Structures are given as structure tokens and as C-alpha cells.
Amino acid sequence: MSEAAPIRPIPADQVGEWAYEADVVVAGFGVAGAAAAVGAAQSGADVLVLERTGGWGGAAAMAGGFIYMGGGTPVQKACGFEDSVDDMKAFMKAALGPGTDDAKIDVYCEGSVDHYHWLADECGVPFKMSFWGEPGWEPPADDGLQYSGGENSAPFSTTIRPAPRGHIPQMQNKRESAERGGGYMLMKPLTDKAAELGVRSEYDMRVQALIVDADGRVVGLRAKQYGKDVDVRARRGVVLATGSFAYNNQMLESFAPKMVNRPAASIEEHDGRAIQMAQAIGADLAHMDAAEVAYFCDPQLFTRGILVNGRGQRYINEDTYPGRVGQATLYENQNQSFVVIDEAAYEEGASRPTATPELRHRPTWVAETVEELEAEMGLPAGALQSTVEVYNRHAEQGVDPLFGKKAEWVKPIGTPIAAIDMRGLTGGFTLGGLRTSVDSEVLHVTGDPIPGLFAAGRCTAGVCAGGYASGASLGDGSFFGRRAGISAAKN
Amino acid sequence: MSEAAPIRPIPADQVGEWAYEADVVVAGFGVAGAAAAVGAAQSGADVLVLERTGGWGGAAAMAGGFIYMGGGTPVQKACGFEDSVDDMKAFMKAALGPGTDDAKIDVYCEGSVDHYHWLADECGVPFKMSFWGEPGWEPPADDGLQYSGGENSAPFSTTIRPAPRGHIPQMQNKRESAERGGGYMLMKPLTDKAAELGVRSEYDMRVQALIVDADGRVVGLRAKQYGKDVDVRARRGVVLATGSFAYNNQMLESFAPKMVNRPAASIEEHDGRAIQMAQAIGADLAHMDAAEVAYFCDPQLFTRGILVNGRGQRYINEDTYPGRVGQATLYENQNQSFVVIDEAAYEEGASRPTATPELRHRPTWVAETVEELEAEMGLPAGALQSTVEVYNRHAEQGVDPLFGKKAEWVKPIGTPIAAIDMRGLTGGFTLGGLRTSVDSEVLHVTGDPIPGLFAAGRCTAGVCAGGYASGASLGDGSFFGRRAGISAAKN
Secondary structure, X not given: OHHHHHHOOEEHHHOOOOOEEEEEEEEOOOHHHHHHHHHHHHOOOOEEEEOOOOOOOOOHHHOOOOEEOOOOOHHHHHOOOOOOHHHHHHHHHHHXXXXXXXXXXXXXXXXXHXXXXXHHHHOOOOEOOOEEOOOOOOOOOOOOEEOOOOOOOOOOOOOOOOOOOEEOEOOOOOOOOHHHOHHHHHXXXXXXHHHHOOOEEEOOEEEEEEEEOOOOOEEEEEEEEOOEEEEEEEEEEXXXXXXXXXXXXXXXXXXXXXXXXXXXXXXXXXXXXXXXXXXXXXXXXXXXXXXXEEEOOOHHHHOOOXXXXXXXXXXXXXXXXXXHHHHHHHHHOOOOOEEEEEHHHHHHHHHOXXXXXXXXXOOOEEEOOHHHHHHHHOOOOOHHHHHHHHHHHHHOOOOOOOOOOOHHHOOOOXXXXXXXXXXXXEEEEEOOEEOEOOOOEEEEOOOOEXXXXXXOHHHEOOOOOOOOXXXXXXXXXXXXXXXXXXXXHOO | OHHHHHHOOEEHHHOOOOOEEEEEEEEOOOHHHHHHHHHHHHOOOOEEEEOOOXXXXXXXXXXXXXXXXXXXXXXXXXXXXXXXXXXXXXXXXXXXXXXXXXXXXXXXXXXXXXXXXXXXXXOOXXXXXXXXXXXXXXXXXXXXEEOOOOOOOOOOOOOOOOOOOEEOEOOOOOOOOHHHOHHHHHHHHHHHHHHHOOOEEEOOEEEEEEEEOOOOOEEEEEEEEOXXXXXXXXXXXXXXXXXXXXXXXXXXHHHOHHHOOOEOOOOOOOOOHHHHHHHOOOEOEEOOXXXXXXXXXXXXXXXXXXXXXXXXXXXXXXXXXXHHHHHHHHHHOOOOOEEEEEXXXXXXXXXXXXXXXXXXXXXXXXXXXXXXXXXXXXXXXXXHHHHHXXXXXXXXXOOOOOOOOOHHHOOOOOOOEEEEEOOOOEEEEEOOEEOEOOOOEEEEOOOOEEEEEEEOHHHEXXXXXXXXXXXXHHHHXXXXXXXXXXXXXXX
16 A cells, blocks of 8 residues: 555645645546536636646546536527426436435526536636437537436436436537547536636646645645656646545455446546545545446347346336446346347347447347247246236337336337347446535534545546436536535635 | 434543443443343453443343354254355354454354353353244244355355254243343343342443543443443443444435335334544444345245346245345335245244234235236336246256256245235345454454454444354353453453
């Protein structure tokens, strides 16, 4: 653990020389850090961002770009969807739990339309006023809105009025270049805005430890820059925004062992260091076991078939948000899953547009009967046949009483029939981290804020406790990042 | 959070007067604390135990009394079972994970026979050399050995030679009095031994905060005694042994939300305070989401039937350790479960001895056919019928290809048929807590031991990561409690 030693806080009186200094010092230049920098600068602070890599962007710039917003945004309205703050709150509390931080969700939802305007109008993030309604992880082209959490599917749609809340910055044919995807089109305007506001940035800055004064107030950070320790003074506050711990296997073993060696939509810099730096001064944690889990198959396929676990049993409505499928597969079904689909449905799904052609797997097994397919898959006699029989019996009436799949996707499964072997094909990033207040203050285990310390993004436990919706990470990263910057600037 | 403030460490130079003093100060007089006290005293230390209630015992004294031991103990041998350290290690790593602390399991298994002799020969814990082999949470009488983790069932029994490792101190007709149960018969000799060794104890001592010197070494504890703050000096070390956080709803919301308002086999003193006191000086945590989960039904019943989830699907082999059933129900099946059993099997099960007659529920629904039962249970047509049909088809051959239930328990389900509504009927205690070394040192987030601070029992992450076996808590509490006492004494 020799590399870990610098995690311990450094007393301010041991600092010889401050190499850099600013009102607000932000660690990490992904979405939370960029939003914090803009928020702090707009509040009149002199801001310095320390970034470990050679440039801004973080995992956000490589992401599809979903930002979870609602309550009646201009994009929602232009696309003909009604939404309310209350519906948004109800959905998030139901879908992202159990154990959600309801105060955090409340301010997030109440401030969501304002957040949209801040992103779009003040920061210049482009949104196209168009909706993509087919199954998929992301829109295949540049549409600006999509259902991204299962709002319009069971079990939520029966009790909470659904609205799509996945807002995507307008991409420029993302398949051509990573520098034109939705995440890039969020980060480019945000960091341009930061630069315009005079935010400074230093690169190759690997944060090591917090610098704390005699009263326990965080007054700076020690970082390694080009191999040398440098101390950075924060006159008003430090904002931690360095991402998840998806690449720290020791932390995963301790907190989220099912995610060991399963990182996706993350970058190697996500090593949990900032979480540990804050733990070392008594910061509390939350939801360390929670994770976003992608199911690596094209929803255009599996929505048209059925998903069964390692015992041939259905376990979820196939028309829900594919991230719910991922979580149910990894956490509740031993990461064992198969897509069962008939030839006609497969061909139809495969002919539809998709943003993820690489997830359009070819069938692993094909058979003339369910019995034969079941045997080829190695399932006990009757296991899959009974599943298909019960599904088909109700599908003939257009219903799915077991899971409430929408009528439009309920169709008896015919022959020839195929299965895609999806066992083990999940991955994602951790959602747990530092416990923070609605104003992005890092909370001590006593429940009190730690003076001078703020955090946002995936190094914190944000709006998600157990569940997930696409856009929740860029959503709470940008929303609570901005608040972290404002809080630090006013500190 | 006003009550939480004292969680912060107190600088030693702010202590006016030491109200008490000892070489080793142990917080908590349950199993881990008692074992620590004996271990420390046997190592020559002057020991003081601080207990919050009015007497020794903790949750342990009220427990059934299982202690997980193996590798060839005298009880195992007398009952005709062969076991080895390697088999024990293999089982524990497979059944208590994912994410087990393998170094901890290694020393635990390698020292298990010695631990037995320490308990039995040095401390005088009585064990009867007899085995109870029927399904059940505990033996109905005073037998000393039982399978307590599913060792002899799928999936473990096919790859790891099974041996029963649940050792129960000989009880004295436990149904008559809580003061004669297995847990009591562990705690009485342990605390008698402590007294014999000169261990002192103070009651009504509610620990508040650690006292730390200028070098970061833990040198004592502040406690509230009869409403007054008292400072207690530990010349060599402090041992935290105050139990789980099963009664701290804020911690449960943050870390194990499925366990909120679901404590069982715990006591109200299990408020997580000691975990937070150590967090406040940078102690690391592990497996905060993990929990022991009891399924509140008599295994004599459900082993003879099938267990189905809220969709009428089987989800586990019914002959496994009932704690695995509890975990699978709560964590993987939305806490929805039914026991489905025919009249003959019910009557047979209900006529067998049990330690838990209060869990011998009467059927919720009874029907002449599966179809009728399915309708009464509110399940979609075919959901339960297909489950029973597939189960029976294979049961006629004496096999259970889906889950590998042992042949002796596989029998076609006939009619009349009944179901017991078990939805929501689970509960238990948390398994996560402070991360400790194999020598029970509390580890800082850097990975280094915190000088002067030791811990054991359910305020630590012990041998369990995700899974559980009965006896693992009294097992690792006593094993690592003893080591905590020895480490502190030698400190």
C-alpha cells in the first residue's frame, strides 16, 4: 500500500510554498468539474481546475451524452410531452432506489428546467427538439430526447405519468468520430464557457491528499504534477469531481464485488482516490454497492423477444430501460442471461436503426422447435418450453401478466427460434461515493459539512441509490457540480 | 444530528482526568468483546470492558449459539464427519462471497481446531458430541453439531466435500428459558472466564468518541456513564466490539436500504456508533450492503415443498441453508416468496421435531388443483402450473436439474395442495463494518493499521462478504475478538 500513504491529510502549517492558488480549486475536469468551474466562476470566484490527464473531458466526453432533465423542458414541450416536477420526483424516487436521498432528488427535480436553461442558454449546449421512440441504448442519429429509465414501461408507467427525460446534446454523426458524440457536445460548450469566464486549468495533476488547517477546514490539495509534489491553495473551497471507483479493484472487492473487472463507460482514472482522501478526514459514504450496469445487447433485438435467466425463466419486462435489464441480470440473476427470439422478430429488429450495431449479436443457437433450442442451450427439459408456452398463451391475448410488457411488444414467439448467449455480458460503473448535502457539501460521519470541502459527480452518491436511469450521471454531475462551484465560491 | 457530534475524536491533551484506566479497554460485552477480554487477559494485560447495557451478553447471549468451526474438531470427529482445513476454506470462500477477505478466511480456518479447544478446554464452553441432521434453523434439543451453511447441498456439495461446521454449545432445554440457550451457554463460560482472569467491567457505558494522541494513536475512549461523560485510558489498545448497525436507519438507508426496519437477531444497541467513531479518524469500511437474512419459516416445511417467487418461479434449492433462502428472497426476488406444498408433505413436515414451532405457519391457501391454487394466490394463469409441472416431471425421476436439490427431498407435488404466503417475511442483521487485518487491527483508508485501535464482531467486516452461514458471526466474533485482545495486549 506504499502508493496509498499520501491519502492522509496534510496539515496546512507543513506546506512550504503554494505552487498555485485560487478561490476555488476543482479536482477533475469531467462533467462535474466543468460544471463546478462554471458555477464558481459565475459566482465571481477565481477558479483553477486540476486535471489528471492531458485535457478536459473525463468519462463524460466519451459518453453518449444523456442528461436526465424534466418537469417541462423546452425539448419535452417541443416534442409534445407533458411532464411535471412531481411526476419526475415520483419516478426518480421509485426507480433509483431503494434508499434514495429524497432531499437531493427534490432539489434536482425542482431545479431541472432551470438547469436545462443554464446548459442550453448560458453554456451553449445544443439540443435538437426531436424525439427518438424506438428501443435502443441511444438514438441512432442526433435526436435530442429519449426515454432513458423505463418511465413508459412497467412497473412505473401504471402509477406515474411517463415522460421521456433523457436529453442528448445534438451530436454530429457520432459514429464518425468520438469528438462529435453527445457527451463531447456537452463537454465542449461547458469547458469553452469555463475558459470564457477565465477559469484556469492545470493538467497532469494527480491529486494526492487534502490540505487541512488547524480547525479542520480544507484549504487546499496536494497533487503530483509531472512527477513532483505541488501544493495548491484554495482560498474558499475545494471541489472533488474525479469520478467513480470503477477501476479500483480493492475498493470494488470491498464494496461492490460483483463489479470487479467489469468497468464500462468509465476511464482508468476512476480509481476512487478522491473518495479515500475525504474518508481520511472522516467523510461519510453512501451506496457503495450500487452500480450502473449495461446489458451489452441491442434493445431492438431483445425487446422483440424474451429475456430468460440461467434457468430459462423470464425475469424482467423486455421493453424496459436496458440498464434495468443489466442490473437485474448482474445483481439478481447471477449474470446469467439469454435472449430468446424467433426468426421473424430477429429480422425485424435487425432491420431497425440502432446506435449500437456492435451489440447486434448474431444468434448463438438456432432451432426448429423450442424443445430443440432448450436442449442446445443446455437447459433442463421443460424449463424453456414452459416459459415460452406461458408467455405465448398470454401473448395471444396481447398481454404479459407476469411483467406487464406493453402490448405493442407482446407477440407469441414462433419458429424457427434462436437464442443469444448473454451470460456475463454486463459492465458499468459504480454509483456510490461521498455523502453530500443538497448544496454539494461533503458530509462528515457526524452529518455536519466538512468546512471547505465540496464534491459532485460519480465520486459522490448522487441521485441514484440502487437503480439507474441514463442521464442520471451527467445529470447529477452537472447539476450538483454547478451547485458545488456556487457553494464553494460563496464559502 | 446534535447527538452525533461526540463521534469526532478527542485530542488526548484535552482530557482532564481519566476516570478509568487499563492496558486494554474493550467496548462491548457481547461475544467479540468477551473473547477480546479473555484473549487480552490471557496475554497478561489488565483489561476493562465497557458495556452499554446493565450486563454482559449482547446479541450473542440471546442467539441460538452456532459457532462456525471445522477442519476436524472433536465434535465433528465424534459424530463421524471428516473435514479438512482446505475444504473449510474452499466452502467459506465460495459460500460467503463474492468479495471475501481470503486472508481472513485462511487464518480463521487454519486456527479453527485450536479455537475449538480454546472455547471448550480453556473457557469451558460445553459441546455435546451429537449431530442433528434434519432440516431446521437450529437443533430442536441439545445436539452440538448441524449443517449451517448449505455445505451438503447444491451448488457447493458437488465440488467441495461437505462437513457440518455449525457447533452449538450444549443448551439446557432452551425452550424453557432464554438463559439456557446455546448463545447463553457460550457467553456464560466466556464471561466467567474473563472474571476469573481478573477482567473488570463497567456498565451503562455508552461509548461516544475515540481519544487520540498527537501522533494519531488511539489512547482511550470517551463514554457516557449514568449521563456523565467519562474518559477511559487504554495504555495498550482499544478494542471495538459493539455490534452491527441493524438498528441505525440512517446508516441502513445509506448502505443497506433493503434492511431498513428489518432487524432480527440483533439488539437495539446495534446502532453503528463505533463504526462511525472509527470512520471519523479515517478507518475504512467494507461490505456495508451485506446482511444475514432469515427466512421466517420452518425448514421442515419448505424443504418438503417448493419455494416460488412473486411470479410463481422456483428460485433456489429448498434443501439449502435457510439463510441462503432469506438472502435470495430479499436481495434477488423483491422479498416475494411462497411455500407451495402438498397436504401429505405438509403433514409430514409438521410432525417432525423443530426448534422453531412459531415458524410452522399454517397454509394461507388450500386447493384441490394447482390451477385453483394459482388463481387463489393471484398468479397469472399457467405461472405456477408450469413450475409444478416441470418440477414434477423431473421429480418422478428423483432429480431436480434446475437447482440440484438432493434426491431425498425431491418428490412430485400432489394434491390437495397449499401455499404459505411468505411475502415480506425476512429480517436479519448487517454484516458490513470496519475493515480489519487478520490480527484485528482497524485499517485506515491508506491500508495501514490505525495505531492502538482494534475491532471484531459485527462492527467489522468479518469472514462474510455477501453470503452467510449460521455460526459465522459468533464464529468470527469470538475468533477475531480473541485475536483483537491478544493484539491489543501485545501492542
